[in-house]
Amino acid sequence: MNMDQEPQQPPKPPAPPVANANIAPGVNQPMPADLITVCATCGSAVPKYYTFCPNCGKSLNAKPLSTSTFTMIWMYGVSVFLPPLGLWPGIKYFKSEDPKAQRIGMIAILLTIASTLITVWLSYALVQNYVNQLNGILQGTGITPQQATGGLF
Numbered sequence: 001m002n003m004d005q006e007p008q009q010p011p012k013p014p015a016p017p018v019a020n021a022n023i024a025p026g027v028n029q030p031m032p033a034d035l036i037t038v039c040a041t042c043g044s045a046v047p048k049y050y051t052f053c054p055n056c057g058k059s060l061n062a063k064p065l066s067t068s069t070f071t072m073i074w075m076y077g078v079s080v081f082l083p084p085l086g087l088w089p090g091i092k093y094f095k096s097e098d099p100k101a102q103r104i105g106m107i108a109i110l111l112t113i114a115s116t117l118i119t120v121w122l123s124y125a126l127v128q129n130y131v132n133q134l135n136g137i138l139q140g141t142g143i144t145p146q147q148a149t150g151g152l153f
């Protein structure tokens with residue numbers, strides 16, 4: 001029996017579909033550049049949705065920081081009204097790679113500093129006002145404000 005073989009090789013079966021999370025980076029899987037980030041620790045290309053680098057296991061910290069208007073308003077609001085709580089997100093944003101996030105972080109830090117200064121100044125003014133009132137009340141009683149407040153002022 002002399003059966004001629006098929007001249008053409010049967011086409012390779014397509015690779016079975018793999019869940020995205022299991023795709024090894026850089027293995028015949030060209031990915032759009034905007035889905036890839038580079039691990040800051042070992043430099044390997046890693047899909048952006050990874051939380052940890054599959055190569056070296058370090059946290060990728062590549063979750064893009066939101067720079068939406070809502071986030072900006074929220075951060076600036078916290079910076080202004082709840083100092084110094086705005087400092088931590090501000091520093092986090094300031095240290096990020098994204099220049100837009102950096103600017104938001106810088107503004108949040110500046111707002112926190114300004115708000116802190118204003119708070120300190122207002123407190124000082126309030127204390128001064130209190131001392132002045134106390135002076136008025138105590139006038140003629142012979143008691144000094146220092147005695148009345150235990151030397152606090």
Ligand SMILES: [Zn+2]
Pocket residue numbers: 039040041042043044053054055056057058
């Ligand atoms: Zn790595």
